[in-house]
Amino acid sequence: MSAHFDLVVVGAGPAGIAAAIAAARAGRSVALVDDNPAPGGQIWRHGAHLPAAARKWLVELQASSVVPFYGWRVIDHPAARLIRAESGADCTDLQYDRLILATGARERFLPFPGWTLPNVLGAGGLDAMVRGGLPIAGKRVVVAGTGPLLFAVAGHLAARGAKILAICEQAQLGHLASFARCLLSDPAKLFQGAGYMLAARGARLHTGCWPVAAAGTTQLESVTLCQGSRKWTVACDYLACGFHLAPNTELAQLLGCRTAYGFVVTDDLQRTSVTDVFCAGEPTGIGGVELALIEGQIAGLAAAGKLRDAQSLVPRRQRKLGFVAALRESCTLNPSLRNLADEDTIVCRCEDVRHAALRGRASWRDAKLHTRCGMGPCQGRICGVATEFLFAWHADSVRPPVLPAMVSSLASPGPTRNQPASLSAETAISAHSKETP
Amino acid sequence: MSEVWDVVVAGAGIVGAACAAECAGLGLRTAVVEAAEIGGGATAAGMGHIVVMDDSPAQMALTHYSQTLWHALSPHLGPAVEYESCGTLWVAVDDQEMDEVRRKHRVYASAGITTEILDSHSLAEAEPHLRQPLAGALLVPSDGVLYPPCAAACLMEQAQHNGARLYAPRRVVFARAGTARLDDGTELHAAHIVLAGGADTVQLLPELPIRGRKGHLVITDRYPGMVRHQLVELGYLKSAHSVTTDSVAFNVQPRRTGQILIGSSRQYGAEDSAVDHEILAAMIDRTRWYLPDAGSLSAIRVWTGFRAATPDKLPLIGPWPGDETLILATGHEGLGITTSLATARLVADHLLGRKPKISIEPYLPERFSRSLAHA
Amino acid sequence: MPEPAPTRIASTSASAPPVALTVNGVPLTVAPGTTVAAAVCIAGAHARTSVSGEPRGPLCGMGICFECRVTVDGTPHRRGCQVLCAPGMDVRTS
Ligand SMILES: Cc1cc2nc3c(=O)[nH]c(=O)nc-3n(C[C@H](O)[C@H](O)[C@H](O)COP(=O)(O)OP(=O)(O)OC[C@H]3O[C@@H](n4cnc5c(N)ncnc54)[C@H](O)[C@@H]3O)c2cc1C
Ligand SMILES: Cc1cc2nc3c(=O)[nH]c(=O)nc-3n(C[C@H](O)[C@H](O)[C@H](O)COP(=O)(O)OP(=O)(O)OC[C@H]3O[C@@H](n4cnc5c(N)ncnc54)[C@H](O)[C@@H]3O)c2cc1C
Ligand code: FES
Numbered sequence: 020m021s022a023h024f025d026l027v028v029v030g031a032g033p034a035g036i037a038a039a040i041a042a043a044r045a046g047r048s049v050a051l052v053d054d055n056p057a058p059g060g061q062i063w064r065h066g067a068h069l070p071a072a073a074r075k076w077l078v079e080l081q082a083s084s085v086v087p088f089y090g091w092r093v094i095d096h097p098a099a100r101l102i103r104a105e106s107g108a109d110c111t112d113l114q115y116d117r118l119i120l121a122t123g124a125r126e127r128f129l130p131f132p133g134w135t136l137p138n139v140l141g142a143g144g145l146d147a148m149v150r151g152g153l154p155i156a157g158k159r160v161v162v163a164g165t166g167p168l169l170f171a172v173a174g175h176l177a178a179r180g181a182k183i184l185a186i187c188e189q190a191q192l193g194h195l196a197s198f199a200r201c202l203l204s205d206p207a208k209l210f211q212g213a214g215y216m217l218a219a220r221g222a223r224l225h226t227g228c229w230p231v232a233a234a235g236t237t238q239l240e241s242v243t244l245c246q247g248s249r250k251w252t253v254a255c256d257y258l259a260c261g262f263h264l265a266p267n268t269e270l271a272q273l274l275g276c277r278t279a280y281g282f283v284v285t286d287d288l289q290r291t292s293v294t295d296v297f298c299a300g301e302p303t304g305i306g307g308v309e310l311a312l313i314e315g316q317i318a319g320l321a322a323a324g325k326l327r328d329a330q331s332l333v334p335r336r337q338r339k340l341g342f343v344a345a346l347r348e349s350c351t352l353n354p355s356l357r358n359l360a361d362e363d364t365i366v367c368r369c370e371d372v373r374h375a376a377l378r379g380r381a382s383w384r385d386a387k388l389h390t391r392c393g394m395g396p397c398q399g400r401i402c403g404v405a406t407e408f409l410f411a412w413h414a415d416s417v418r419p420p421v422l423p424a425m426v427s428s429l430a431s432p433g434p435t436r437n438q439p440a441s442l443s444a445e446t447a448i449s450a451h452s453k454e455t456p
Numbered sequence: 457m458s459e460v461w462d463v464v465v466a467g468a469g470i471v472g473a474a475c476a477a478e479c480a481g482l483g484l485r486t487a488v489v490e491a492a493e494i495g496g497g498a499t500a501a502g503m504g505h506i507v508v509m510d511d512s513p514a515q516m517a518l519t520h521y522s523q524t525l526w527h528a529l530s531p532h533l534g535p536a537v538e539y540e541s542c543g544t545l546w547v548a549v550d551d552q553e554m555d556e557v558r559r560k561h562r563v564y565a566s567a568g569i570t571t572e573i574l575d576s577h578s579l580a581e582a583e584p585h586l587r588q589p590l591a592g593a594l595l596v597p598s599d600g601v602l603y604p605p606c607a608a609a610c611l612m613e614q615a616q617h618n619g620a621r622l623y624a625p626r627r628v629v630f631a632r633a634g635t636a637r638l639d640d641g642t643e644l645h646a647a648h649i650v651l652a653g654g655a656d657t658v659q660l661l662p663e664l665p666i667r668g669r670k671g672h673l674v675i676t677d678r679y680p681g682m683v684r685h686q687l688v689e690l691g692y693l694k695s696a697h698s699v700t701t702d703s704v705a706f707n708v709q710p711r712r713t714g715q716i717l718i719g720s721s722r723q724y725g726a727e728d729s730a731v732d733h734e735i736l737a738a739m740i741d742r743t744r745w746y747l748p749d750a751g752s753l754s755a756i757r758v759w760t761g762f763r764a765a766t767p768d769k770l771p772l773i774g775p776w777p778g779d780e781t782l783i784l785a786t787g788h789e790g791l792g793i794t795t796s797l798a799t800a801r802l803v804a805d806h807l808l809g810r811k812p813k814i815s816i817e818p819y820l821p822e823r824f825s826r827s828l829a830h831a
Numbered sequence: 832m833p834e835p836a837p838t839r840i841a842s843t844s845a846s847a848p849p850v851a852l853t854v855n856g857v858p859l860t861v862a863p864g865t866t867v868a869a870a871v872c873i874a875g876a877h878a879r880t881s882v883s884g885e886p887r888g889p890l891c892g893m894g895i896c897f898e899c900r901v902t903v904d905g906t907p908h909r910r911g912c913q914v915l916c917a918p919g920m921d922v923r924t925s
Binding site for chain 1 (some may be wrong): 718753
Binding site for chain 1 (some may be wrong): 836861862864865866867870871872873877878882883885886887888889890891892893894895896897898900906910912913914915916
């Protein structure tokens with residue numbers, strides 16, 4: 020299967036939705052591809068409890084001419100102006116004139132003893148699970164890590180009936196205060212933040228506080244928290260723990276887009292270093308929903324050729340950039356978090372590589388080749404972000420497939436050719452078995 | 457800075473690491489210079505099939521000798537080396553290929569290697585996921601599989617244990633007349649400098665007859681027990697006449713992890729390490745023809761590597777005619793994991809003036825010196 | 832200050848009937864729109880056993896970490912958090 024669109028948008032979070040709608044309104048044929056079964060990205064997914072603004076965008080998306088590919092993950096870039104996507108056992112090629120990458124961000128996880136126990140999840144992770152049907156009413160939840168996501172998650176889970184025992188923010192109160200000032204300068208942000216806080220009322224906020232261990236036999240039973248020299252243990256059902264966000268830049272890297280400091284580099288109109296490839300939202304800098312929406316619209320308009328309209332939104336984007344900096348500042352990790360893992364703590368969860376095996380390795384590649392760290396199906400998406408903080412390694416080698424894919428999908432999007440290539444007459448590629456391996 | 461050694465080894469891929477382990481083990485004062493990670497070059501890209509091959513008597517001699525050395529070493533390899541003596545199945549599609557199975561059986565027997573001819577039925581029993589029916593196969597039980605980067609690291613540790621000194625990350629930028637100069641200006645002096653830089657050795661000796669030959673591999677998630685032997689097609693006769701530069705073959709390997717490593721391809725003139733989707737597709741189609749269930753496996757990563765290929769498919773082992781202090785240990789094409797240990801033994805024999813177990817003649821670099829002189 | 836307004840979109844329409852599936856052979860009924868990863872948790876199972884033998888459950892909930900891998904209708908290594916439960920689905924953990 021193969022189809023052509025003027026524009027293919029990868030990622031149906033706020034940035035991708037805004038981009039797709041803007042380009043469709045400008046008369047372009049648009050495909051919107053997302054790994055998840057429903058649009059909305061990490062915050063607007065799974066329908067329920069959405070703010071009115073989100074609902075407006077989703078309704079508009081549904082009414083638009085945008086062709087949805089939900090539940091399709093982009094796995095490869097087999098040729099120029101072509102991406103390949105897979106869904107279950109199906110595979111398709113999408114041709115494009117222009118491509119917009121709105122692949123969002125993932126949570127940053129830091130290893131600590133017990134973090135691999137079932138029911139220790141990301142903050143966004145538990146939130147997504149609850150949106151996906153995990154019952155949370157009456158459950159005792161500790162929310163920990165860093166960043167505004169903690170409050171959003173605590174608020175949402177509380178609204179669903181969870182007992183939020185504590186919100187532990189690793190940043191010191193001072194850091195948070197400057198971030199709050201930034202929120203105050205931005206009423207829309209304040210509105211959301213305050214709403215969440217209200218919903219999580221009763222939860223105790225601890226600053227300069229983080230989990231040092233999770234315990235349980237086959238699943239989580241308790242969490243030990245520390246705040247300065249004080250340590251205490253809380254019995255709970257879930258630990259929702261994430262240390263802010265890391266951008267999803269793998270597809271951009273596979274396409275050859277230039278990155279700097281871990282983010283995709285774009286110009287004012289969201290153009291990357293690769294001709295006709297645009298990027299919007301978190302991969303260009305962690306800035307939250309509103310910035311993502313503006314960047315998405317700029318990218319959608321620019322990719323549709325409406326350069327002047329796109330340009331007119333640039334000042335709005337510019338005004339939000341202060342927020343990006345303040346957010347980065349407030350989420351700066353306390354260096355003592357580097358000491359959370361002990362030597363037995365698993366760092367690479369796919370391959371169960373422990374901290375002791377990684378100490379003293381020269382680089383990400385050295386660790387990977389000699390310990391299997393990062394060799395599993397997540398390809399370092401979790402441990403690569405952690406080891407960047409722990410050891411200052413850079414895990415940036417992206418190979419196809421972008422996400423694990425069926426072997427057959429790497430060969431072709433169509434039905435199987437039932438003949439080895441060299442046995443069919445047309446092909447120039449011959450067999451060489453005598454010279455194997 | 458300037459230091460004196462008995463031998464300097466440039467490169468710590470599997471070949472350099474094996475040479476270092478051998479030399480240090482013999483009490484030679486050994487320095488090793490590695491520009492990047494231990495075993496991070498072609499060694500990190502290779503399949504790690506320890507295989508006896510019979511393309512030519514010289515190839516057979518070297519691979520067989522080396523395999524016996526691996527067998528002897530195997531109890532001393534740590535678990536990270538993932539050494540597994542799973543054996544090879546050379547798979548025959550039709551009667552013509554069964555003739556080749558029987559020929560191979562005779563050749564291996566005359567070299568003292570026990571092999572077993574499987575008919576269609578016993579092949580299906582040995583490997584239930586293979587396409588059925590196939591004509592049969594030759595089972596070579598003594599062949600094995602290992603994880604090359606950790607094998608190189610293990611050999612390097614052995615060398616260091618015996619006193620070898622590792623300079624890394626350091627690059628040899630010049631090597632002549634018993635002197636190796638490193639990129640930080642350090643000069644290492646030695647009676648012999650072993651050039652084991654794989655395909656990159658041409659940077660030190662541009663006149664070397666070595667070309668990079670690109671290969672692709674695919675690794676899957678874990679499917680324990682699905683494939684039991686290294687499976688290689690014997691389809692040589694059918695394709696021998698279509699001589700093109702690019703080729704693919706069915707070549708599938710079970711890893712100790714339960715993962716399946718799918719190969720392989722060969723391309724000349726491809727400088728770029730990016731994945732070539734046309735050749736990847738051809739490789740996968742071929743794999744699926746032999747192993748129909750392979751298509752639905754979950755693939756985790758595709759990568760490429762470059763084999764250091766010589767015109768006659770034999771490695772360059774021994775002194776370089778232009779400067780006899782330079783000892784070459786490169787040009788192992790698709791067999792350097794297998795032949796690393798024998799290469800190291802031949803190099804050490806040469807350094808000590810010992811009589812080698814197999815003749816070094818066919819691998820001596822001087823075989824190319826005449827053609828080079830005219831070039 | 833108002834709470835964020837609860838809204839539902841088509842994919843989780845409240846009127847759709849519950850979904851019956853099995854997890855490790857045990858029948859289970861879940862609300863429409865429930866992910867396989869959530870169903871596995873509801874069934875009280877762990878998604879997978881790690882390579883060194885630890886029980887594991889979902890971490891990221893968004894298709895990144897591969898901790899929620901289960902066998903769905905005979906296909907191993909599927910990420911439970913990215914697959915919605917469907918009637919008659921056979922989910923197996925390992
Ligand atoms: C037996 C065996 C088993 C293995 N099993 C696994 C496994 O289970 N899981 C796994 O992930 N890996 C596995 N590997 C592969 C290994 O992780 C590396 O992929 C391999 O060493 C090749 O490196 P690389 O080219 O992918 O890139 P890297 O090792 O990351 O980098 C090396 C070189 O490749 C180039 N490069 C990197 N990315 C690209 C790109 N996208 N395009 C062009 N060039 C690029 C870089 O420029 C660099 O020079 C295995 C290797 C072996 C030998
Ligand atoms: C796809 C593929 C599949 C293969 N499958 C098999 C198989 O199944 N079985 C088998 O036996 N073989 C196989 N091979 C071949 C095998 O991988 C190589 O022959 C072998 O790894 C060569 O080892 P090496 O040490 O010579 O080179 P390399 O591994 O390339 O090592 C050379 C080292 O030297 C360093 N270096 C280079 N120049 C300098 C310098 N000037 N100063 C300092 N350091 C330097 C490099 O950084 C590198 O680490 C395969 C190869 C490929 C590409
Ligand atoms: S929970 Fe991380 S991939 Fe499903």
